[in-house]
Amino acid sequence: MLPSQEACPAVQPLATDPRAGAIARMDWDELAATVAGCMACGLCKTRKNTVFGVGHRQAQWMLIGEAPGADEDARGEPFVGQAGKLLDNMLASVGLSRADAAQQSVYIANVLKCRPPGNRNPEPEEVALCEPFLKRQVALVQPRVIVVMGRFAAQALLGTDATIASLRGRLHEVRIDGRLIPVIVTYHPAYLLRNLADKAKSWADLCLAQGVLQKSLAMSEPRQ
Numbered sequence: 344m345l346p347s348q349e350a351c352p353a354v355q356p357l358a359t360d361p362r363a364g365a366i367a368r369m370d371w372d373e374l375a376a377t378v379a380g381c382m383a384c385g386l387c388k389t390r391k392n393t394v395f396g397v398g399h400r401q402a403q404w405m406l407i408g409e410a411p412g413a414d415e416d417a418r419g420e421p422f423v424g425q426a427g428k429l430l431d432n433m434l435a436s437v438g439l440s441r442a443d444a445a446q447q448s449v450y451i452a453n454v455l456k457c458r459p460p461g462n463r464n465p466e467p468e469e470v471a472l473c474e475p476f477l478k479r480q481v482a483l484v485q486p487r488v489i490v491v492m493g494r495f496a497a498q499a500l501l502g503t504d505a506t507i508a509s510l511r512g513r514l515h516e517v518r519i520d521g522r523l524i525p526v527i528v529t530y531h532p533a534y535l536l537r538n539l540a541d542k543a544k545s546w547a548d549l550c551l552a553q554g555v556l557q558k559s560l561a562m563s564e565p566r567q
């Protein structure tokens with residue numbers, strides 16, 4: 344259901360989000376319910392559904408996109424449109440599937456949980472207000488590797504304004520909830536739909552992530 348217009352305040356830039364401490368302690372059910380009812384920014388006025396995330400909640404891989412598009416907004420699930428089909432094919436090429444519960448393989452989420460109208464770029468304030476949700480998802484999943492897809496997701500997660508070209512092809516790390524997690528940057532599937540020649544680079548990025556994961560498993564202590 345569309346929340347009432349009056350209930351949604353205009354986005355205010357916040358130095359620190361007062362909700363962040365509480366969000367950082369939530370379990371999955373609380374987090375999902377809080378996202379579903381979130382009215383922290385103006386995107387709640389235009390969304391049909393919030394888009395929380397999909398996949399195994401203890402996945403070894405976590406894939407992070409930018410924001411829901413029209414199909415995702417309608418379905419409440421990330422990456423279900425054309426870009427999602429390409430993403431599923433790319434995952435299959437390295438033996439992964441969002442539906443695969445047995446191998447604890449993949450969890451997929453976005454930086455923003457609501458669709459920006461007309462698929463415009465996310466505003467920095469929207470990213471800042473939504474970020475605690477993503478960080479809590481990462482803390483709960485405890486992935487062995489994160490793959491960020493596209494400039495906005497990469498810049499938001501890594502806290503940089505560097506270009507995709509300069510970020511991809513090498514290992515990054517992010518510290519979330521005291522845990523250092525390897526991060527690989529790759530192109531957004533929607534970009535790849537328009538630039539087919541770069542698909543090979545994206546496949547190489549997934550292979551790099553797979554190598555990072557294998558190394559982590561080889562050195563591994565079981566997750567708590």
Ligand code: URA
Binds near residue numbers: 409415426453533
């Ligand atoms: N693009 C994204 O970044 N995320 C989605 O869920 C769909 C398209």
